[in-house]
Amino acid sequence: MKPKKQFLVEIGVIRRHPGSRREVRLEGVLGELAVSFANVPEDQPIFLEAVLEQVHEGILVTGSLHTVWRGECGRCLMPAEGILETDVRELYAEKIDDEMVYKMTADTMDLEPLVHDACILNLPLxxxxxxxxxxxxxxxxxNLNEESCNCEAPNDPRWASLSLLK
Ligand SMILES: [Zn+2]
Ligand SMILES: [Zn+2]
Structure with missing residues (x-):
């Protein structure tokens, strides 16, 4: 079962000291995050390193995250896996009038939606x-990675009409 609020950060101190920053290193499991042919497995930890910085509009989160993705190879249909690694740079604000901004409260910000979205957007299609x-x-x-076969080169439908002309 997924633990609650692994990416929740107290921000009271930063907010009381304008211009201050805080570094965070967080690790959490979000359950399975999937796109069509790839996913972050449900028990796979996701690591986030970021700097939280008080700016005029709210708190800017700048950093990077990494985890592991698994999926199915689009060519041979065998299991595939790789590293998902991406930079993040997102704004949190208390009042949101822009969809691109994440919501925080006066004392806490939850980085989970940011981590979730960054993973989904960076899974291989x-x-x-x-x-x-x-x-x-x-x-x-x-599977031509493991064996060769004796098939003729496949008929390409684009050439079929040409061979009729012969
Ligand atoms: Zn393959
Ligand atoms: Zn064949």
Missing amino acids: SPLCKPDCKGLCPACGA
């Missing part, structure tokens, strides 16, 4: 098991 994956034979389905 077309994951590969390795950059040079050879994929499956379109004729017999053999």
Whole structure:
């Protein structure tokens, strides 16, 4: 079960001292975060390192996060995994009139929505098991990373009408 509020940060001290900053290193598990062909597994910790900085509009969060993604290779359909790593730079404010801003209270800010969104936005849309994956034979389905097959080069429908002319 997912523990509550792992990315909650007390900000009372920063807010009482304009211009002050605070560094945070947080780690949490958010449950499965998924896009079509890749996900952050449900028990996979996500690490966030960031500086919280009081600015005129609210608190600016600048840092980076990393975790591990898993998925299915888009070419050979075998399991794939990799590192999800991304920089973050987002604004938190108490009053929100802009969808791009995250909400905080007077004393706390919850970085979980930021972590959630950054993971979702940076999961690969077309994951590969390795950059040079050879994929499956379109004729017999053999995994060309592991075996070769004796199929003819596949007929490309774009050339079919040309061969009729011969
Ligand atoms: Zn592959
Ligand atoms: Zn084949």
